[in-house]
Amino acid sequence: MNLLQFDTDQSWIQNVAAMWRDRLRVNPRLVMCLPSGNTPNAIYAEMGRSVASGLVSFREAEVFALDDFGGLALDDPGRCRNMLQRFLLDAVDLSRERFHFINTEAHDLDRVCRDYNELIEARGGFDLTLLGIGLNGHLGLNEPGSAIDCTTRRVDMHESTIKASAGYVTHSNLPTWGVGVGLKHLLGSREVWLLANGTKKADIILSAVTGPISNELPASLLRRHPNSSLMMDAAAGSRLTATVQKAHS
Ligand code: PGA
Numbered sequence: 001m002n003l004l005q006f007d008t009d010q011s012w013i014q015n016v017a018a019m020w021r022d023r024l025r026v027n028p029r030l031v032m033c034l035p036s037g038n039t040p041n042a043i044y045a046e047m048g049r050s051v052a053s054g055l056v057s058f059r060e061a062e063v064f065a066l067d068d069f070g071g072l073a074l075d076d077p078g079r080c081r082n083m084l085q086r087f088l089l090d091a092v093d094l095s096r097e098r099f100h101f102i103n104t105e106a107h108d109l110d111r112v113c114r115d116y117n118e119l120i121e122a123r124g125g126f127d128l129t130l131l132g133i134g135l136n137g138h139l140g141l142n143e144p145g146s147a148i149d150c151t152t153r154r155v156d157m158h159e160s161t162i163k164a165s166a167g168y169v170t171h172s173n174l175p176t177w178g179v180g181v182g183l184k185h186l187l188g189s190r191e192v193w194l195l196a197n198g199t200k201k202a203d204i205i206l207s208a209v210t211g212p213i214s215n216e217l218p219a220s221l222l223r224r225h226p227n228s229s230l231m232m233d234a235a236a237g238s239r240l241t242a243t244v245q246k247a248h249s
Helices: 009-026 041-052 080-089 109-122 159-167 183-187 199-210 218-224 238-248
Strands: 002-006 031-034 062-065 067-069 128-131 153-156 177-180 191-196 228-233
Touching: 002 009, 002 238, 009 041, 009 191, 009 228, 041 080, 062 080, 062 109, 067 080, 109 153, 109 177, 183 218, 191 199, 191 218, 199 218, 199 228, 199 238, 218 228
Parallel strands: 002 228, 031 062, 031 128, 128 191, 191 228
Antiparallel strands: 067 177, 153 177
16 A cells, blocks of 8 residues: 655645556546545535536546435435535536446345446446545444445444544434445455545554554555556544654664
């Protein structure tokens, strides 16, 4: 896993966006798996500005939502689909039929999962996957202990993930389950970027990079991926930096 640390939040945003523009220029038909959450929103806004100023286009690309919560109204602003719509898709030129998302309220959830897996595989898997990191090291809804070959499926969220969802919804009816793309397709993505900013991610980043590689901390599995990068700002990398400096002093 490449470790890329940027001095400020702004340079993190600018550099991730510049690399993303590069990938879209090299392959305009890029098949992407994208997260919602707080981490990527400023980067999404920068991509929106990039499209508006003609620097890049999403026209021929394709986007798969990483996951979605269950038990929320379809128009709940905290749903992954709706966050992606609001923070990215409303600002870029990707047509509606090129955006795939998971309908967690469907009657036959097994079928929804099967169809999503088949669609991912029909596209030959993901070219580029962006991920945030949970405070417990989860990747999307792949909570600690998830099997490394799991596919899109229904997941009961861990306590810290339920708590964190309070930051996305505007009511107290927090989701307790969801459906998420499994580690098989995330780890099978041709390129993966793990994004982290802010000091609250510093501890888990240190563990993901220096602790054991184990599905007990799903983000650590990216260290075995042939083309993964951890892209962090200085705050998220602060404990990692301190540990490296100590080791060299
Ligand atoms: P965040 O969530 O981007 O809102 O910090 C990341 C995650 O839990 O995967």
